[in-house]
Amino acid sequence: MAGPKRILIVDDEQDIRTYLSALLGDQGYETVQAKDGEEAMQKVQAGPLDLITLDISMPEKSGIKFFREMKTDDRWKNIPIIVVTGVSEDFKKFISSRHQVPAPEGFVSKPINQEEILDLVQILTQQGNS
Amino acid sequence: MHRTEACVPCIVKQTFGDGLVHQSEEVMTSQKGDQVNVLVYTAPVRNAEGQIKNVIEMSTNITQIRQLQSQLTSLGLVIGSISHGIKGxxxxxxxxxxxxxxxxxxxxxxxxxxxxxxxxxxxxxxxxMVLDLLYYAKDRAPDLERIPALAIAEEVCEVMRGKAAEMGIDFRWEIDRNPGDFEADSKAIRSLLINLVENAIDACRVDKKKNAHQVRIGLKGYPDYIEFDVEDNGIGMDQEIRERAFSLFFSSKRGSGTGLGLFISNKIAQAHGGEIKIESELNRGTRMIVKLPRKVPASGTAATKA
Incomplete structure (x- = not known):
């Protein structure tokens, strides 16, 4: 029997990380947190992950950079990423800057709908099992 | 109104050439030195033989329309930035x-x-956020009273010390114990200083190049004015950010800033007849110096519109 699915939560807001950690933790997922793209990369290297939630409107564009790095590296590109943002404009810019990189597996806008994100997480983490 | 060079393209020349009505928009300088946006039309004047002898040029001043458009664009920007802030x-x-x-x-x-x-x-x-917005929306004159500078500085330290500690930032103060009092709107000055300290904390929070961060608040009393300063060893500003720091809706904190904080802080300092100076170097840190006169000059209280 495999252990709980591990999810990395990337957001520059401590409160939002705490929120998602509690929400996903209550559903039996194990969570790790990172406050920016750099820290996220360290967490990715440190251990196996089943999914990542990523805020792309963090300072210094580090979210977008992190996404690119993940999706262009054979070691990590199969880890599903759910992009979370409050700015639809940022998301459009993000999509158009995404040359040669696949689309994120999921997209959730802030304020977060709990059922929506939990459904997405469940679907995406189960896909990895097959 | 005058201009030193011909317009490119010159629509008077064009009308002379093709006999058609042309239209263009120009920016001119009035005799007072103001920039004026004008919409210019030209039309040919023909003689009995049908030859173009003259061209009539008519100009309409559309400066107010253009200013209104630029204000609406700014308003659109602030609404976008507020809505992002509120979603977060x-x-x-x-x-x-x-x-x-x-x-x-x-x-x-x-x-x-x-x-x-x-x-x-x-x-x-x-x-x-709402208070900041109200300050922006309402162009009010400061509500002046004589206040002890020490009490303001202590209050700000009290409020911000916890926040700095939460972020692992060393928070210190160098406060003149007897700076005296000055004429000010205490609420406005408090929010100005809190804004500067919040910026200093943010500048440290996003800085990854140093292991230890400090924010320092200083207060000194001079014969004619009070000087507060807020210093950090965070990311610092480059020349472009320094120059635009006080502009409305300009923020270097991508996503998390509204571009209102320093604009309003600067407005508050000016309304007190004072000023804010920036000393900053990229990757080294920033020092913001606020000079406020002990007595607000009569002209200082006139609310200054953006």
Whole structure:
């Protein structure tokens, strides 16, 4: 029997990380947190992950950079990423800057709908099992 | 109105050439030195033989229309930035409410308290945002009284010390114990200083190049003025950011700033007849110096519109 699915939560807001950690933790997922793209990369290297939630409107564009790095590296590109943002404009810019990189597996806008994100997480983490 | 060079393209020449009506928009300088936007039309004047002898040029001043457009663009920008801020704050509030509810349901007091703190913190942030916006929206003259400079500095230290500690930032103050009092709107000055300290903390928070960060608040009394300064060893500003720092809606904190804070702080300093100076170097840190006269000059209180 495999252990709980591990999810990395990337957001520059401590409160939002705490929120998602509690929400996903209550559903039996194990969570790790990172406050920016750099820290996220360290967490990715440190251990196996089943999914990542990523805020792309963090300072210094580090979210977008992190996404690119993940999706262009054979070691990590199969880890599903759910992009979370409050700015639809940022998301459009993000999509158009995404040359040669696949689309994120999921997209959730802030304020977060709990059922929506939990459904997405469940679907995406189960896909990895097959 | 005058201009030193011919317009490119010159529509008078064009009308002479093709005999058609042309239209263009030009920016000119009035005799007073103001920039004026004008819409210019040209039409041919023909003689009996049908040859173009003259061209009539008519200009309409559309400066006010253009100014209105630029204000509307700014308004659009601020609404976008507010809506982003509010979405983030709502998400954090949702998080707080989730922890409160599940903490109660699970009888988990620590979780409940953590959630309640999140709710309180985000309500404070929303309140500050609304107050900032009101200050922007309402061009009010300061509500002046004589206030002790020491009390203001101590209050600001009291409020911000916890926040700095939360971020692992060393918070210190160098305060003149007897700076005397000065004429000011205490609420406005307090929010100005809190804004500067918040910026200093943010500048340290996003700086990854140093292991230890400090924010220092200083206060000194001079014969004619009071000087507050807020210094950090955070990311610092390059020349472009320094020059645009006080501009409305300019923010270097991508996503998390509204571009209102320093604009309003500067406006508050000016309304007191004072000023804010920036000393900053990229990757080294920033020092913001606020000079406020002990007595607000009559002209200082005239609210200055953006």
């Amino acid at each position: 704050l709502l998400t954090s509030l949702d998080g707080g409410v989730y922890l409160v509810n599940t903490g109660l349901a699970k009888n988990d007091r620590a979780r409940f308290e953590q959630g309640w703190k999140m709710v309180e913190r985000n309500i404070t942030r929303i309140r500050r």
